[in-house]
């Protein structure tokens with residue numbers, strides 16, 4: 193394996209590791225140039241400052257790449273190659289002959305048997321050689337598993353090479369059914385993507401946008417939450433202007449998405465972006481057809497993802513519809529500290545990503561963004577008919593799990609609408625944390641979400657004001673958390689207080705707070721308000737046959753057992769079955785659910801058990 197970027201390699205920052213394995217995406221030494229703070233990492237304009245990276249951070253980075261190398265780049269042994277051989281076909285490739293192309297979907301797995309390949313990225317008329325895999329190496333990352341767009345191209349490097357190509361559908365089958373080969377490949381794919389997400393040299397998709405554009409930020413957020421490697425380039429920076437000139441883009445064309453092949457898309461919609469990234473997969477090859485499946489799952493938060501993993505692993509033909517990005521609310525959580533099995537916590541995004549890969553591995557089909565728009569139910573059979581955003585066909589499912597979660601309540605503060613995504617946030621992840629480092633920030637709410645956000649932000653903000661409508665935290669926040677919040681020196685708790693006004697230009701600059709007891713008002717300079725004040729269930733798209741409680745959550749189990757539809761049946765509803773047999777609700781959207789990740793995951797699993805029962809009874 194040879195590393196190919198002389199400009200980078202010339203920097204004598206660290207010894208080059210011996211036997212560096214082939215990478216689809218990475219070189220070792222470029223990690224050592226400098227490490228940006230998280231919020232700037234994807235920003236091509238961010239200039240590294242010496243102080244931005246300490247020696248210990250360099251060591252940490254270097255250590256990470258060393259520690260993960262053997263996981264990311266294992267060699268296939270004879271037995272693994274023999275297993276793969278049965279699923280694929282051999283091919284001889286000449287020097288320069290294309291094996292796969294950036295942007296291509298469902299690429300499958302390529303293993304090198306003899307000779308050498310070359311993995312490369314074309315950017316702005318230049319080619320960057322990323323890796324040169326040789327015998328027993330395999331190409332790819334999680335894009336292969338998910339069927340999303342390939343991130344780089346590959347071609348023959350040796351005069352003649354022999355490769356083994358396994359088509360995408362057979363690869364997924366192998367990963368699920370052949371643990372001896374599936375496990376190291378999946379682990380390698382995940383690790384390669386983790387290394388890539390840390391990599392500032394790799395471009396992937398690029399968003400060219402003025403830094404203060406909301407549309408630009410929305411594209412950034414969408415790709416972030418869908419785990420698509422990308423880079424944000426400020427139109428007003430030198431690099432941004434040069435790129436815009438090269439692609440003949442004017443300010444009215446922005447934001448623009450520049451694809452892996454260098455094509456610009458002006459003002460792309462989320463669907464267009466999803467299409468380019470390969471997230472948007474047609475439910476059927478013929479749009480006039482009806483699409484059928486055993487189980488449709490609406491919503492890919494923890495409940496939907498867990499249901500997808502269980503259902504697909506148990507052989508059910510499973511389709512998952514997700515309106516924005518897998519992970520749901522959990523995907524916005526910076527650190528889930530109380531999730532079973534992760535003693536030091538895990539970020540919601542990572543948990544969701546792993547779960548999604550697991551579901552893919554077992555064969556669940558995902559489409560994003562694919563909002564379920566309406567549901568029709570037929571008398572006398574437990575079949576659900578769903579209309580789906582952007583799809584002309586009706587999705588017919590023998591059973592349905594509704595896992596659509598909740599929507600956040602909005603603050604009743606003057607000017608609030610002006611600052612959505614421009615200072616007003618509903619999640620506190622590293623991304624938002626990076627936007628307000630060193631400032632005073634405001635967290636609104638007295639529950640656990642607010643407490644977690646305050647604790648997290650206190651590590652990057654100068655000061656956190658926790659604005660609570662009631663007179664304390666005791667009734668609404670877990671004791672362990674309220675103790676931490678109360679004793680954290682840079683968190684100030686303002687009880688009996690509400691935000692009355694939000695003030696600023698394009699971005700939030702200040703808020704006006706009112707003490708509801710004394711009616712005294714104070715103005716606080718702040719770039720960010722985090723709203724953590726509860727939410728309403730996403731059930732407005734459901735038909736009247738699905739009974740809701742007085743707050744709009746879906747009723748299940750014993751609370752619907754006395755309805756005529758169930759009285760007429762020769763069985764009782766399962767614990768998560770709704771007022772319509774064969775339709776289940778799981779997670780936050782369910783009436784009486786515990787609003788916790790683990791609870792949502794558990795409910796996803798229980799709902800699948802109910803689905804089996806229905807399928808056994810009716811099909």
Ligand SMILES: Cc1cc2nc3c(=O)[nH]c(=O)nc-3n(C[C@H](O)[C@H](O)[C@H](O)COP(=O)(O)OP(=O)(O)OC[C@H]3O[C@@H](n4cnc5c(N)ncnc54)[C@H](O)[C@@H]3O)c2cc1C
Pocket residue numbers: 490491492493494495496513514515516517518519520521522523524525526527528529530531562563564565595596597598618619620641644730733778779780781786787788789790792
């Ligand atoms: C900031 C924050 C921190 C949190 N921290 C913790 C914690 O530390 N520990 C913990 O246990 N819990 C935590 N929670 C709560 C936890 O995240 C939720 O309980 C959990 O996400 C609920 O999962 P769910 O799958 O039911 O719903 P959600 O996570 O809300 O997912 C629902 C999904 O459905 C999709 N959807 C909605 N309508 C449609 C439609 N019509 N068509 C297609 N898709 C649709 C949405 O886009 C979304 O992705 C936190 C929540 C937040 C917001």
